[in-house]
Amino acid sequence: MRDYKSGLRDGLAIGLGYLSVAFSFGINAVNGGLAIWQAVLISMFNVTSAGQLAGLELMLKLAPLLEMVLVQLTINIRYSLMSISLSQKLDRDMSTLHRLAISFVNTDEVFAVASAREGLLNRHYLYGLITMPYLGWALGTLLGAVAGEIMPGVVTRALGIMIYAMFVAIVLPPSKKYRPIRVVALTAAALSIALYSLPIPGLGGLSIVVCAVAAASLGAWLFPVEEG
Amino acid sequence: METQSFFVYVLVMALVTYLTRMVPLVLFRRRIRSTFVRSFLAYVPYAVLSAMTLPGILYSTGSVPSAAAGLVVAAALSWREKSLLVVALAAAAAALAVSLIPGGAL
Numbered sequence: 001m002r003d004y005k006s007g008l009r010d011g012l013a014i015g016l017g018y019l020s021v022a023f024s025f026g027i028n029a030v031n032g033g034l035a036i037w038q039a040v041l042i043s044m045f046n047v048t049s050a051g052q053l054a055g056l057e058l059m060l061k062l063a064p065l066l067e068m069v070l071v072q073l074t075i076n077i078r079y080s081l082m083s084i085s086l087s088q089k090l091d092r093d094m095s096t097l098h099r100l101a102i103s104f105v106n107t108d109e110v111f112a113v114a115s116a117r118e119g120l121l122n123r124h125y126l127y128g129l130i131t132m133p134y135l136g137w138a139l140g141t142l143l144g145a146v147a148g149e150i151m152p153g154v155v156t157r158a159l160g161i162m163i164y165a166m167f168v169a170i171v172l173p174p175s176k177k178y179r180p181i182r183v184v185a186l187t188a189a190a191l192s193i194a195l196y197s198l199p200i201p202g203l204g205g206l207s208i209v210v211c212a213v214a215a216a217s218l219g220a221w222l223f224p225v226e227e228g
Numbered sequence: 229m230e231t232q233s234f235f236v237y238v239l240v241m242a243l244v245t246y247l248t249r250m251v252p253l254v255l256f257r258r259r260i261r262s263t264f265v266r267s268f269l270a271y272v273p274y275a276v277l278s279a280m281t282l283p284g285i286l287y288s289t290g291s292v293p294s295a296a297a298g299l300v301v302a303a304a305l306s307w308r309e310k311s312l313l314v315v316a317l318a319a320a321a322a323a324l325a326v327s328l329i330p331g332g333a334l
Contacts, residue, residue, distance in 0.1 A: 020312065020316060024316060034234075038234060042241070046245050055237065059237040060229065068240050068241060069244055073248065075276050077269065082249075083251075083253040084260060099253045100254065103253040104246060106249045157289050159320045162317070162320050164281050165285075165302035165319035166312045167277045168319075170277060171306075172303060172306035173307075174274070184278075185274045186278070187275075192278070192280075192282055192284075208279045215275040216271040219275070220267035220270075223267070224267045225267040
């Protein structure tokens with residue numbers, strides 16, 4: 001119980017932060033034409049910002065399912081690395097059942113906090129840690145979707161930029177400090193702009209996949225990450 | 229979009245997302261040895277977010293000039309390492325301000 005509370009406390013800040021990101025997703029979802037319950041359902045089943053935004057765009061234009069699979073796989077493959085890393089920190093009582101449950105909410109921020117905690121992690125702490133982020137994510141989406149329905153169009157359209165602005169706020173600070181990240185980010189952006197301006201039929205959402213794989217490969221080739 | 233295809237899309241999205249998180253946590257007990265693969269995975273988040281943001285952000289408000297104003301504000305505040313929420317709200321405010329300029333068929 002003490003570990004659960006400790007996790008709850010550590011997760012509170014994440015949950016509050018998610019309120020705003022999820023709020024923007026809710027706005028974007030109803031701007032795109034989804035119902036409020038559909039926006040909330042997506043958030044409750046996926047719990048991931050970039051993947052949901054890309055998925056939203058794909059479903060709105062009725063993209064092929066294979067495209068959806070490839071885009072989600074590329075955007076979310078980073079979670080595999082995080083899960084591999086997290087698997088090294090779990091204590092002996094983490095049975096498969098608990099791993100199945102915990103991994104559902106292994107987001108970037110949950111992973112970051114869990115990794116920073118000293119020693120092995122038990123399931124009580126992890127369940128506590130994922131509680132507030134999950135609630136914040138679902139609630140934020142609901143609030144955003146409702147706001148999107150009742151606010152004037154000129155306001156909700158302007159709010160549609162929020163989630164992208166947050167992406168800028170995530171990528172820019174580390175790009176300023178670390179040249180490898182700067183090179184990767186600039187390469188991905190340049191490729192994405194180039195592909196957007198070239199009329200390649202059928203590329204669609206796969207553009208993100210192509211750009212991300214190319215830029216991350218370049219980064220891995222030029223700036224291999226040392227053991228750590 | 230029909231409700232049925234909505235459910236199919238959400239199911240596919242959720243399944244792929246969950247598998248990327250679940251499979252390694254359940255199965256993986258050893259570290260990845262390949263430096264290239266580890267490095268690649270470390271850079272993927274930044275590459276994905278950048279590719280999604282540009283040029284996508286310019287079409288996020290329904291008018292390129294208002295979105296461009298939001299982008300400039302977002303970049304300036306991110307450079308000063310303001311919090312995600314501050315950056316997002318300021319960018320939206322800038323976009324709203326530009327879209328409210330009267331007479332400008334922006």
